[in-house]
Amino acid sequence: MAYDKHEPTISGESQALWHRQGIESSLMFATSFPEHPESARVLTKADEELFALDEFDRVIEVSQQILERNPPVDVEFQRTATTLLAHSLFDRERFQEAEQAYVRAQAFVPANDPDRAAIEERIAASIYKQAEAKQAAGDAAGAVDDFLRVGALAPNAKVRANAEYDAASILVQNKQWDRAAVVLESFRRTHPNHELAPDVTRSLAVAYLETGRAIEAAAEFERIAARDDEEGEVRRAALWQAAELYETSGSPTNAARTYESYVKQFPAPLDAAMDARQKLADMAKAQNDARARAQWLAAIIEADRAAGAARTDRSRYLAAKATLETVEPHVAVFNAVKLVAPLDRSLATKRSAMEKALAIYGQALDYGVAEVTTAATFGTAELYRNLGADLLASERPAGLDAEALEQYDLLLEEQAFPFEEKAIELHETNARRASEGLYDEWVQRSFDVLAKLVPARYARSEIGEDYVPSLQ
DSSP, rough: HHHHHHGGGGOOOHHHHHHHHHHHHHHHHHHHOOTTTTTHHHHHHHHHHHTTTTOHHHHHHHHHHHHHHOOOOOOOHHHHHHHHHHHHHHHHHHHHHHHHHHHHHHHTTTTTTTTTTHHHHHHHHHHHHHHHHHHTTHHHHHHHHHHHHHHHTTTTTTTTHHHHHHHHHHHHHHTTHHHHHHHHHHHHHHHHHOOOOOHHHHHHHHHHHHHHHHHHHHHHHHHHHHOOSOOHHHHHHHHHHHHHHHHHOOOOHHHHHHHHHHHHHHSSSHHHHHHHHHHHHHHHHTOOOOHHHHHHHHOOOOOOHGGGGGGOOHHHHHHHHHHHHHHHHHHHHHOOOOOOOOOOHHHHHHHHHHHHHHHHHHHHHOOHHHHHHHHHHHHHHHHHHHHHHHHTOOOOOOOOHHHHHHHHHHHHHHHHHHHHHHHHHHHHHHHHGGGTTTTOOHHHHHHHHHHHHHHHHOOOOOHHHHTTTOOO
């Protein structure tokens, strides 16, 4: 008491010296008279004053004395001593002991006490520091365990999210994919709007890929693609990878949805968007959805046309193949029309279907794609050949006598002949491509037809074979 009363009357170094002497006097009193009613209060006050002077080593010593007293001092003094002990141990980087002291201090703090949150933050910080030390020492497993202990012992601490993310990062770096996925999933549930959420999504995508969880990985890549703050190229690549993963994982509905989204969002670069349209067309075909197939083929053709100077070899190739396929319904209509009496009417219908098919074959030829050119040439030739053959096989009018029927047949032959000649000419054009090094299914089929139409010239088995070596 005397020290306390005199201290305000002096200043400077004298006051500081007097203050320290007062602390030492209090410590001596408390130590000499431990059973005195004021002993615990005096010792605790000295502890607080030492802490204010940053005398952390002495605080640790005095705090332990207070806590070791038997019988125990009042709870109020225990709380103070435990808190000062924890702070001092933390300052001295004795983090494991600091954690234990903070946990002990927390037991003295009621749930509604405003100091409880600060204690929880210090528990988290103590554990985090231990984890950092283990990580620096190369103890990855120990670091992960400590980082995860933050959430267990200090669930409301601000550093919890960083600790759990750091644990996941170590697991990813060490390719412990299964455990990394568990930690990352927990992070997302607990901190859905955290600033690290985008990084968590990227890491989860990798973890799922590495553990064979392709569909879940695809969903993560979709998340990446949906983030407006991601770079455009990152979003594009992520959406493409999501679509591919859905496709290869047997999820056609998701694959189609994602490829369609890709086409809408990323029409450029052209080749990738064209490939996406082709995949959508192929998926429609696999689902026997003729309407959707036709729509995507038309989209391929239009996208190539609209690209103008930006067209590529790939876009032209896909557009050429799509154009060639669009002729099939018209060829089917042509083949379905039977030439019956009266011939002029059914022939007009058949010629109309033929003209539509020929126009599309012409468009396919304009692309200059080799395999499409041979197919279109073959198809065009067959239209002419079949028209000629159908004329000869057409229904004869009723009521013709033998002489009239003979005259009618001669007229049909005259009409059919130019069509057969045109067919031969086109098939020969295709066949000549073999000598130019272009030999495929359609060239061979032209040879096969020519062998029937002009057997004297083409009905030799070695004709097609002579050109095969040039392709090897």
